[in-house]
Amino acid sequence: MASTFLKHLLFFLLAAFATSWLVQASDPDILTDFIAPQNSTTFDGNFFTFSGLRGIFDDPEPANFKVTKVSMAEFPALNGQSVSYAVLQYPAGGVNPPHTHPRSAELLFVVYGSLDVGIVDATNKLYAQTLQLGDIFVFPKGLVHYQYNADPKNPAIAISALAAPMLELSQFLLLSFTSGIDDTILAKSFKTDPIGTILNGFNYVLWSQEMSSFLKGRKLWYYVTGDATKSTVIEGEDESKYADRLKEWDCKNHQILTWLRNTCVPSIKLKFGRFDTAKEVWDLLVKHYSTTNAIHRFQLYGTLHRMH
Numbered sequence: 001m002a003s004t005f006l007k008h009l010l011f012f013l014l015a016a017f018a019t020s021w022l023v024q025a026s027d028p029d030i031l032t033d034f035i036a037p038q039n040s041t042t043f044d045g046n047f048f049t050f051s052g053l054r055g056i057f058d059d060p061e062p063a064n065f066k067v068t069k070v071s072m073a074e075f076p077a078l079n080g081q082s083v084s085y086a087v088l089q090y091p092a093g094g095v096n097p098p099h100t101h102p103r104s105a106e107l108l109f110v111v112y113g114s115l116d117v118g119i120v121d122a123t124n125k126l127y128a129q130t131l132q133l134g135d136i137f138v139f140p141k142g143l144v145h146y147q148y149n150a151d152p153k154n155p156a157i158a159i160s161a162l163a164a165p166m167l168e169l170s171q172f173l174l175l176s177f178t179s180g181i182d183d184t185i186l187a188k189s190f191k192t193d194p195i196g197t198i199l200n201g202f203n204y205v206l207w208s209q210e211m212s213s214f215l216k217g218r219k220l221w222y223y224v225t226g227d228a229t230k231s232t233v234i235e236g237e238d239e240s241k242y243a244d245r246l247k248e249w250d251c252k253n254h255q256i257l258t259w260l261r262n263t264c265v266p267s268i269k270l271k272f273g274r275f276d277t278a279k280e281v282w283d284l285l286v287k288h289y290s291t292t293n294a295i296h297r298f299q300l301y302g303t304l305h306r307m308h
Contacts, residue, residue, distance in 0.1 A: 030080035032080075034048075034077065034079075034080065034081070035079045035080045037076060047076075047077055048077050050070055050074070050075040050077075052068075052070065052074060052075075053068065053070065053087060056068060056087055057157070061089070061091060061155045062089050062091060063091060064091060064094065065088070065089070065090055065091065065094040065095060065096055066088075066089040067086050067087070067088055067089075067096075068086060068087040068089070069084070069085075069086050070084060070085040070086060070087075071084040071085075071086075072084065082163055082164060083161070083162070083163060083164075084161075084162050084164060085159065085160065085161055085162075086159070086160040086162075087157065087158075087159055087160075088108075088147070088157065088158045088159070088160055089155065089156075089157050090113070090115065090147070090148075090149035090155060090156040090157070090158075091149070091155050092149060092151055092152055092153050092154055092155060093149060093150070093151075093152055094148075094149045094155070094156070095146065095147070095148045095149070095185055096146060096147040096148075097146060098120070098144050098145065098146045098181065099144070099145070099146070100142055100143060100144050100145070101139070101141065101142070101162060101164070102141075102142055103141070103164045104141055104162040104163045104164035105138060105139060105140050105141040105162070105163060106138070106139040106145075106160055106161070106162050107136060107137075107138055107139075107160070107161040107162075108131075108136065108137045108138075108139065108147065108158050108159075108160055109135075109136050109158060109159045109160075109161070110131045110132065110133055110134065110135050110136075110156065110157075110158045111133070111157050111158060111159055112133065112155070112156055112157040113133065113149060113151060113154055113155060113156030113157065114130060114131060114132050114133065114149075114150075114151065114156060115130070115131045115147050115148065115149055115156050115158060116128065116129075116130050116131075116147070116148040116149075116150050116182075116185070117129055117130075117131055117137050117139075117145065117146065117147045117148070118145060118146055118181060119139055119140065119143050119144070119145045120143060120144040120145070120181070121143060122143075126181060130150075146181065146185060148182075148185045194211075194214050194259045194262075194263070195207075195210040195211055195214050195263055196210070197210050197263065198263055198264065198265060199263060199264040199265065199268055199285075200264075200265050200268075201265070201267075201268065204285070204289035204290070207263065208285070208286075208289075208290075211259075211260070211263065212224075214259075215256065220252060220255075220256055223249075223252055223253055223256055223277075223278050223279065224256065224278050224279055224282045225279070226279045228249070228252075230246070230249055230250075230253075230277075231245040231246045231248075231249050253277055253278050256278035257272070257275075257277075257278050257281060260272070260278065260281050260282070271284065272284070
């Protein structure tokens with residue numbers, strides 16, 4: 001990772017820049033120089049100082065996307081000042097899902113690594129960009145936007161400045177899926193996945209190995225193979241017991257269906273709509289991807305695609 005000195009220097013350069021930029025805000029102007037702390041008549045420079053970011057760049061890299069906020073809640077002196085900050089830390093492959101800031105534009109400053117970012121305007125048009133170390137990107141107020149660290153090995157860090165004292169956001173799901181945002185970003189943003197690999201059409205062998213191991217470890221593989229079939233009435237069985245067995249089978253079947261959908265990019269899982277069982281979905285994927293020639297073709301195409 002870049003030296004601590006360099007990262008701290010970049011941080012303070014952004015502070016000077018953002019202070020000059022955030023001169024207009026969505027919040028009303030206050031009638032005094034600042035809003036003093038309640039029930040206090042004497043206070044000093046400590047009130048205007050926030051030390052919560054000390055050592056943040058020296059901490060271990062987070063396992064998941066992490067936001068360290070500097071808003072009015074953490075720093076009361078921001079009350080009435082129409083400004084807030086956040087340090088955004090992205091592990092390898094980490095994503096900040098599509099969302100908006102209804103009351104403020106946002107400046108994003110990349111201080112380590114690189115980020116893929118994008119904006120979706122009111123006409124649902126996507127404006128995407130890859131940012132490098134030192135780049136600054138503006139997300140206009142109210143527009144859906146995201147950030148994604150596409151590097152599979154290295155983390156990324158950015159600093160966000162907003163013209164509002166609170167970091168308000170709203171996540172968007174339906175709009176995002178029709179905006180042209182990359183399927184991988186959407187899959188990482190809106191999923192609860194049991195495995196770390198997302199089936200994208202080029203990695204079926206790895207995905208199927210991970211998913212089958214996951215299901216076998218939870219004694220659910222038989223639902224995929226068809227050996228655990230939908231319950232039928234056993235002669236002499238009480239109706240309530242049969243209903244309970246049927247509910248249990250249906251619950252586990254749909255749990256597996258959810259996992260299959262959540263570990264596939266949208267363009268693949270859209271094909272699952274007409275199927276009601278996990279076995280039907282699994283058989284579809286096996287038929288589509290598992291022949292030797294098909295696997296070779298998809299993996300070769302993926303390699304060529306990533307080279308351009």
